Amino acid sequence: MTDVTMDQVDVRLTVNGKPYAGRCEPRKLLVDFLREDLGLTGTHAGCEHGICGACTILFNGEAARSCIMFAVQANGAQITTIEGLAKGGELHPLQQAFHEHHALQCGFCTPGMLMAAIDFLNVNPAPTEHEVREAMSAVLCRCTGYQNIVKAILAAAPKMKASS
Amino acid sequence: MTIATETRYVGRPMARREDKRLLTGRGQYIADFTLPRLLHAAFVRSPVAHARIRSVDLARALEAPGVVYALSGPGLAKIVPPVSDSQLSLPAKWKSQIQHKFLNPQQPMLAHDKVRHVGEAIAIVVAESRYAAEDAAELVTVDFDPLPAVVDAEAALKPDSAVLHEQYKTNTIGEFVLRKGDADAAFARARHKLRRRFHHHRYAAIPMETRGVVATYDDRTDSMTIWSSTQVVHWVKREAATMLGIPEARIRSVALDVGGGFGVKGHVYPEDLLIPFVARAVGQPVKWIEDRHEHLISACHSRDQIHDIEVAFDDDGRILAYRDDYIVDCGAWNPIGSGIAYNTAVHLPGPYKFDHFAVHARIAATNKVANAPYRGAGRPEAALVTERVMDLIARELRLEPDEVRRRNMIRADEMPYAMGVPYRDGQPIVYDSGDFPSLLKKALDAVGGVEAFRKRQREARAQGRHLGVGLGCYTEGTGVGPFESATVRVDPSGKIYVTSGACPQGQGMETIFAQIVADLWSVDPSDVVVQLADTSAIAIGFGTMASRSTVTGSAAMHDASRRLQKKVLSIGANLLECAAGDVELRKGGVGIVGVPGAEVSLAKIAHAARPGWDNGRPQGVEAGLEETYYWEPPTVTWSSAVHAAIVEVDIGTGKVTVDKYAIAHDCGTVVNPLLLDGQIVGGAAQGLGGALLEEFNYDAQGQLLTGSLMDYLLPTASDIPEFQLIHQSSPTPLNPLGVKGVGEGGAISPPVVIANAVSDALSPFGAEFNSTPIKPEQIVRAARAGAARR
Numbered sequence: 001m002t003d004v005t006m007d008q009v010d011v012r013l014t015v016n017g018k019p020y021a022g023r024c025e026p027r028k029l030l031v032d033f034l035r036e037d038l039g040l041t042g043t044h045a046g047c048e049h050g051i052c053g054a055c056t057i058l059f060n061g062e063a064a065r066s067c068i069m070f071a072v073q074a075n076g077a078q079i080t081t082i083e084g085l086a087k088g089g090e091l092h093p094l095q096q097a098f099h100e101h102h103a104l105q106c107g108f109c110t111p112g113m114l115m116a117a118i119d120f121l122n123v124n125p126a127p128t129e130h131e132v133r134e135a136m137s138a139v140l141c142r143c144t145g146y147q148n149i150v151k152a153i154l155a156a157a158p159k160m161k162a163s164s
Numbered sequence: 165m166t167i168a169t170e171t172r173y174v175g176r177p178m179a180r181r182e183d184k185r186l187l188t189g190r191g192q193y194i195a196d197f198t199l200p201r202l203l204h205a206a207f208v209r210s211p212v213a214h215a216r217i218r219s220v221d222l223a224r225a226l227e228a229p230g231v232v233y234a235l236s237g238p239g240l241a242k243i244v245p246p247v248s249d250s251q252l253s254l255p256a257k258w259k260s261q262i263q264h265k266f267l268n269p270q271q272p273m274l275a276h277d278k279v280r281h282v283g284e285a286i287a288i289v290v291a292e293s294r295y296a297a298e299d300a301a302e303l304v305t306v307d308f309d310p311l312p313a314v315v316d317a318e319a320a321l322k323p324d325s326a327v328l329h330e331q332y333k334t335n336t337i338g339e340f341v342l343r344k345g346d347a348d349a350a351f352a353r354a355r356h357k358l359r360r361r362f363h364h365h366r367y368a369a370i371p372m373e374t375r376g377v378v379a380t381y382d383d384r385t386d387s388m389t390i391w392s393s394t395q396v397v398h399w400v401k402r403e404a405a406t407m408l409g410i411p412e413a414r415i416r417s418v419a420l421d422v423g424g425g426f427g428v429k430g431h432v433y434p435e436d437l438l439i440p441f442v443a444r445a446v447g448q449p450v451k452w453i454e455d456r457h458e459h460l461i462s463a464c465h466s467r468d469q470i471h472d473i474e475v476a477f478d479d480d481g482r483i484l485a486y487r488d489d490y491i492v493d494c495g496a497w498n499p500i501g502s503g504i505a506y507n508t509a510v511h512l513p514g515p516y517k518f519d520h521f522a523v524h525a526r527i528a529a530t531n532k533v534a535n536a537p538y539r540g541a542g543r544p545e546a547a548l549v550t551e552r553v554m555d556l557i558a559r560e561l562r563l564e565p566d567e568v569r570r571r572n573m574i575r576a577d578e579m580p581y582a583m584g585v586p587y588r589d590g591q592p593i594v595y596d597s598g599d600f601p602s603l604l605k606k607a608l609d610a611v612g613g614v615e616a617f618r619k620r621q622r623e624a625r626a627q628g629r630h631l632g633v634g635l636g637c638y639t640e641g642t643g644v645g646p647f648e649s650a651t652v653r654v655d656p657s658g659k660i661y662v663t664s665g666a667c668p669q670g671q672g673m674e675t676i677f678a679q680i681v682a683d684l685w686s687v688d689p690s691d692v693v694v695q696l697a698d699t700s701a702i703a704i705g706f707g708t709m710a711s712r713s714t715v716t717g718s719a720a721m722h723d724a725s726r727r728l729q730k731k732v733l734s735i736g737a738n739l740l741e742c743a744a745g746d747v748e749l750r751k752g753g754v755g756i757v758g759v760p761g762a763e764v765s766l767a768k769i770a771h772a773a774r775p776g777w778d779n780g781r782p783q784g785v786e787a788g789l790e791e792t793y794y795w796e797p798p799t800v801t802w803s804s805a806v807h808a809a810i811v812e813v814d815i816g817t818g819k820v821t822v823d824k825y826a827i828a829h830d831c832g833t834v835v836n837p838l839l840l841d842g843q844i845v846g847g848a849a850q851g852l853g854g855a856l857l858e859e860f861n862y863d864a865q866g867q868l869l870t871g872s873l874m875d876y877l878l879p880t881a882s883d884i885p886e887f888q889l890i891h892q893s894s895p896t897p898l899n900p901l902g903v904k905g906v907g908e909g910g911a912i913s914p915p916v917v918i919a920n921a922v923s924d925a926l927s928p929f930g931a932e933f934n935s936t937p938i939k940p941e942q943i944v945r946a947a948r949a950g951a952a953r954r
Contacts, residue, residue: 025295041196042189044423046372047456051873054372082189095187099179102838105846106670107186108193108372108423137880140873142372142424143670144842145849145910146881 013074015040016084026072031055033071034081042082042111046140053139056112057081063119063138082111085118093163094118097156098149105143113139117153118160125161129154173679173689174901177838180675181689191421194376194393195453202378203232205439205452206297208287208304209462210279213315213531213866214326215308217277217286224303225289230296233446234304236287237274244407244441246272249331252501255646257590264340264502266527269329271497271534273407273438279308280328280496281531282868283461285434290442290450313866317470317493317528328496328529337498338527342509344584345520350485354476358556363935364545364915366468366493367858369538369850370878371669373423374459375433379440380449387414388440393422395430395667396707401699403432404440412703419697425669426850427538427908428463430709431499460871465860466538468493469508469545473553481557481568485520488512488549492527492542497534504535506588507542507641513583514550515600515637515804516572531866537709539850539911547638551916552934554635555923564614565635565920566604573600573637589645591799597894598804603828604637606890607808610826617810625928630815631823634921636807636913641800642831642905643715643898649705650720652681652728654789655693658752658767660685662721663695665705666713671907672839673713679835680718680901684725686749687766704794711803711905714835716795722900724793731785735772738782739764801896803904805829807848807913811921815929815947818940820856820922822885827913830892832904837891840906845887847910853879854911855918859937926950 008023015038022037029048034040034057043066046054050068057066058080085092091099094114104110113136120127120135127135132153133146141149185191208220220236247270254266275284287304291297312326319325320335327335351357377392388408394400394417401417408415422429435452443450454463471490477483492505509523554572558565574581576599583593608614614633621631653661662681666673673696678689685692695701706716729749736754737744740762747754755763772780775787809825827844834840857877861869870876895902919933922943926933929950933942 027295035196040189041192044193044373045195046374046423047873049456049872049874052372052456052878086188091184091187098187099183102179102842104183104186104670105672105842106371106373106424107182107191107421108670110186111189114187133881133884137882140372140878140880142370142426142850142878143846145845145847145887146884147845147849147886148842150881 009072011071011075013077013079015079016081024071026070028071029067030069030071030074031066034066040081040083044108044111046108053116054109054112056115056139058115058119063116082114085114093159094156097152101148101152101155103144103148103152109139109141113141113149121153121157121160126157171683173682174833174835176679176836178675178679178689178836179838180672181678182672182674186421193373193421193423194378194391197378197391197420199378199380199449201448203290203292203446203448203450204294204297205288205290205442205450206294206301207285207458208289208301208306209458210275210282210284210286212279212308212310213282213313214311215279216311217275217279218307218309220287221305222287225300228296228300228303230292231289231300232292233290233442234287235442237272237276240274241272241276246270246276254502255590258586258588261586261590262340262342266501267332267337268501269337269497271434273434273441281533282866283458283533284496285462288438288442290446294453313531313864315530315532315862315864315866317491317530320528320530321491321526328531335529336526337494337529338502338505340502340506340525342523342585344518347485347487347520347522350520351476354484355479356477356560357474358560359474360556360934362471362473362549362552364467364469364548365936366465366860367854368465368860369426369428371424371426371428374454374456375429375435375463376453377436377439378449378451379443381444381447383447385414386410388444389416390440391418391420392436393429394419394436395425395669395709396432397667397697397699398665398705399432399707400436404437407437408440408444417699419667422669427466427536427541427709429669430707431536456873457871460876461868462533464499464536465495465533466535467545468535471549473549475553477557481561481563481571483516483518483572486518487522489524492525492535493530493532494527494535495530495532498527499534499536502588503537504542508546510585510587510593510641511543511546511639512550514547515574515639517574532862539847539908541710541908543638543640543912544851544915547636547912548916548919548936551636552919555920559927566608566614569604569635569637570601573604575601587641587800589799595639595802596896596898598802598830599892599894600637600804603804603806603830603892606828606892607806607826610828610888610890611808611810611824630813630925632811632813632921632923632925634809634811634917634919634924636917636920638805638912640711640803640909640912642711642803643797644710644712644800645797647706647794647796648712648716648720649702649792649794650717650724651702651790651792652721652724654732654766654770656767656770658765658770659691659693660687661693661695663701664717664720665702665707666717667697667708669708671713671843672836676714676835676839677717677721681721681725684722687752691752702792711907711909715801715899715903715905716797718901718903719797719899720793720795723795724791727793728789728791732769732789734785735769735781736764739768739772739780798898801832801898801904803831803906803909805909805913807917809917809921811918811925813922813925813943815943818943820918820938825885826888826890827910828890828892829909830894831906831909832893832895833902834891834893835903841889843906844889844910847908848887848914849879849884851911851914852884852918854937855915856937857883
């Protein structure tokens with residue numbers, strides 16, 4: 001298929017509250033569009049086959065893997081990425097909890113971990129440790145052994161509930 | 165002159181300075197890095213395990229849209245002759261003591277004559293986008309002449325096997341013998357003997373960030389800049405200089421934020437050199453980001469050893485003599501030579517007294533991905549053998565596993581303890597400090613003790629449930645040489661600037677080095693500027709691997725600081741108009757001893773130290789405030805730990821559930837307890853992944869069957885239990901801070917702890933688990949076979 005020049009398509013979407021319009025090949029992955037076309041490199045691609053969860057974003061408010069979606073599928077969508085989490089230089093309570101509990105080491109999975117945790121806590125604002133572990137099994141971390149991630153999410157939950 | 169070390173920050177659980185950028189999406193990993201006119205590379209990788217390359221046709225790829233350049237292995241070999249095989253770089257002191265033979269095949273940047281594993285790179289395609297480069301790579305055709313795949317390491321060593329590196333006429337590319345005492349005589353006398361075979365399977369580091377390289381060549385100055393996801397920027401610089409034929413001074417090698425390494429990024433890969441080569445050839449910057457499938461089929465794997473052991477012991481369970489004949493399956497290449505295999509040999513004794521032992525190791529080349537150090541680097545394999553043996557002796561003599569260990573352990577009052585064999589630096593192994601029996605007690609207490617467990621186990625068995633206890637003890641040589649560098653400078657602002665050859669991937673070195681340097685200079689950590697992983701900051705460095713950076717980096721910073729402080733104090737005294745003996749470092753400056761308020765700031769001292777007229781230096785003191793020190797450790801310092809776990813095994817489904825997991829650990833002086841716990845837990849989680857889930861499987865044709873994360877199972881949050889940590893601190897006398905390495909330790913014990921615990925749980929069935937990973941089907945099979953026998 002490579003001798004066929006692919007037609008470009010328009011993609012209009014809102015990322016972190018800001019409208020964007022871009023053009024790309026229809027096959028372009030959403031993660032690549034965010035990173036290359038919009039310059040939002042905080043969303044990471046760890047496996048490019050939908051397993052590791054490093055590329056997790058909020059897609060119309062729900063956690064989704066941006067490496068197994070095409071950018072064109074996000075046309076008209078509201079997206080939140082890691083860059084949209086801290087407001088006015090203040091860390092989000094979940095980011096703050098990750099810092100205090102040493103819930104990140106290399107930081108590569110962290111954006112996906114945070115976005116997945118936000119969706120989870122929106123759905124389940126007062127989870128048990130077991131529920132946190134089950135939910136966070138959606139994102140792989142190779143550094144922390146998850147222990148401090150679980151602690152940070154449990155610590156952030158009441159603060160997020162209070163601020164929502 | 166007084167230079168006292170305060171410990172205001174070392175030992176404190178300080179949160180990390182690295183976090184803010186990483187938490188907000190403002191970290192910069194290699195994939196995030198871009199340059200104007202950047203081109204993108206994709207590799208053509210071998211679909212077969214073993215074959216001669218007849219020809220490579222790039223024509224269709226070169227015509228594909230967006231493609232600017234393509235190069236095949238045979239094409240490259242015509243431009244750059246492949247590097248000839250060389251001698252392994254081993255210390256003369258080691259070579260003179262150990263009977264050994266190592267062959268050292270050099271992997272070319274692209275395969276040109278043969279391919280030796282599925283995934284080996286044969287050609288590179290460079291295009292305007294990664295999509296276009298990958299499309300075009302699929303259009304490259306390679307004509308192969310297939311050869312028999314060598315997949316089994318034992319079969320590889322037989323005379324009738326196909327040979328990977330034909331110049332040697334053998335697949336035995338490494339062999340050595342390590343002996344202590346007279347094992348044969350001890351065996352002849354012994355009343356009890358046992359023999360077993362152990363297999364520690366193949367798995368790997370799998371950092372969440374794959375490998376990646378960006379390189380740009382500047383024609384004007386004939387210089388190259390290389391950014392890569394590596395643990396060893398100075399090594400990259402050195403090899404790139406040789407390959408490109410330009411001086412090291414014209415090469416800058418940088419690691420940005422690195423998304424995990426764990427050893428797999430701890431040496432120079434062919435791709436690290438080929439991308440700079442291609443960037444110079446095309447005259448534009450070139451980027452390569454490895455995809456996950458590529459990572460699984462081309463970044464180094466690890467472990468993969470078969471041990472045939474024989475142990476002689478007395479009526480009390482004391483080991484009298486030990487023989488181990490083992491094979492390391494090193495895959496197609498052996499980038500770190502003797503490293504893993506010899507690590508295994510010297511870590512076999514662990515915390516126990518071994519008066520007589522004989523080890524024979526062979527390294528087998530096979531048609532698999534190359535084997536290189538990964539967190540533990542030969543030690544998990546040693547622990548599997550020795551710690552299973554302890555349990556087997558216990559079972560044979562109807563003793564408890566902790567009792568057999570206690571009887572064999574080196575006692576605290578016997579430290580320092582000379583092991584009677586050399587480490588890989590050639591120095592005699594001496595356990596420098598520690599208390600192993602105390603670690604054993606602490607770990608056992610944390611899981612409730614063996615006696616209480618046996619009661620619980622009996623009660624559970626009466627209900628048809630199967631619980632088991634597993635122990636794993638180890639010692640670990642850490643902070644190995646040959647050296648690490650540090651430069652310390654007093655900035656004109658008065659801040660302390662520090663750089664080193666240490667090269668982080670998430671350990672938090674910016675934070676801990678700031679803590680250490682803050683104490684050395686009596687300043688706040690926020691007054692310490694830490695710059696790492698950039699060869700333009702310091703010309704000579706070693707890198708991060710082998711649990712060494714806190715040990716060797718801190719010592720280099722200490723000694724560089726102490727030298728520089730002499731000068732700072734003499735200039736400070738000059739400004740304060742007193743004798744150098746009357747001043748001390750305090751409050752971010754120099755003050756007169758016993759006279760509060762009489763201080764001069766480091767900024768003023770830096771100003772006074774400048775070259776030129778009207779400076780404030782006393783006579784005879786040279787200008788500038790900077791010192792570089794290369795710390796050469798006398799030898800390694802020994803960390804130690806005991807892991808204890810209680811598991812429940814479901815014999816119907818084969819599922820292993822970890823009920824309790826405690827780790828009693830000793831790594832000397834603790835710099836940052838928060839980060840220390842993170843290292844231990846992270847390592848232990850990787851170890852459990854290896855114990856139960858992760859596995860590289862090859863079929864008989866050398867095809868990797870676990871080439872995606874759907875097949876290669878990494879542990880998730882729901883697979884990993886809460887680890888309970890107990891700390892013990894036996895500072896080492898071998899470095900200024902008394903620190904020992906900790907990066908790898910956590911990963912060493914879990915495979916054998918699980919093997920022991922599952923064997924204990926299934927002891928009524930007579931089951932033994934002497935290979936890893938422990939898979940559900942093995943458990944179900946063992947339980948059924950055992951039930952049928954009863």
